[in-house]
Amino acid sequence: MNMFTLSAKSCMSHLLLKETFDQFSFIEGEITTFNKFTLNGFLYKDFFDEKPERSYSYWRELRDFCFNIIKGKRTPLNFKIILSLAPEHFGDFLKEHQIQTFSPNDITGLYLNFHYDGTILQCITGISMRTFTMDKSLEKEWDAYVESFLRKAGIEREK
Template identity: 30%
Template sequence: MKMYQIEEVKLFMAQLLLQETFDKFCVSVAEIRTIVPITIKGTMSHDWLSPEDAEQYKELEYIPWKLLRPMVFELIKGKQTPEFLKIQFVHYSADGDCGGLRIQFEAGTLTCLSTYTPAEFSLDRNAETLWDENCQAFLKKHDIVSTQL
């Protein structure tokens, strides 16, 4: 688990909300506090989807960010930044391990926290270390300037 402080908040938020940078992730939960607090549980309701989309996303437990991103953008766009924003991205591996990336904005500070939950308990930390390294590489690949805390 590694935490990074994002240095260029506006550029990061543009990538998060307006570009496809994070679209490969799914969202387990999102919390937004503007004029009212809003919590979005990312568990997909496959019955609500069109038959084509239901087929495309049938293997997913959580909603892809690319489907949720426009809704979140609509909730927070405007002249004021949200008081609080937290998005828990998840990515499942073929063996059931879950890598995560938690984005949190509060009091003008934006952080990213890499998380990793193995499908089965193990003392081996290699997969977790690899996920942390992949998260750091992801930030660098997308020119997201950050400082490890």
């Protein structure tokens, strides 16, 4: 687990206006402005004519909705947005980072937890496994990947 304190302006631009995080699954969110808006990214498959194979919405499907809640002259009082690398990319991640001790089925989520308290925006990484393990190789690789991803995207860190 790593915690990054990010420039709110830079990160919000990437979260709400750019495609930077669009390929991630949206797990859940909570945005407090004049009301508290609670969002669950879980897809209710019975709603669809063609049932999706995935369990969660992609961030790109909710980004504009969240932007419409947040936009305006005032910043939100607070928010949390939880994203995960989409499960269909778990295998590629393991392969690219040469992690052979786990399979995609061992992983529940590779998370980005964005939290804004009204002044400070933080991104906290995390992983969730289906079974307990003392092996921290996946967690370390995810932390390093997120740090590199944020840097390459040009998301500024607070000093």
